[in-house]
Amino acid sequence: MRNFINRFAKDESGATAIEYGLIAALIAVAIIGAVTLLGGNLETTFRNLAGNLGGEVGNPAS
Secondary structure: HHHHHHHHHHHOOOOHHHHHHHHHHHHHHHHHHHHHHHHHHHHHHHHHHHHOOOOOOEEEEO
């Protein structure tokens, strides 16, 4: 029984998957934060660009 517990304590095969999952979660949080912060600025930029081209966002210029 002691041997089984020692083997179980030393087994790190699942640790790598958990670490990759945590890294992916951190990257997702960073992307969501960046999109949230920059989303309004991008919308304003595209609306200004569409206005300068003579159209509206979602409608072709006539």
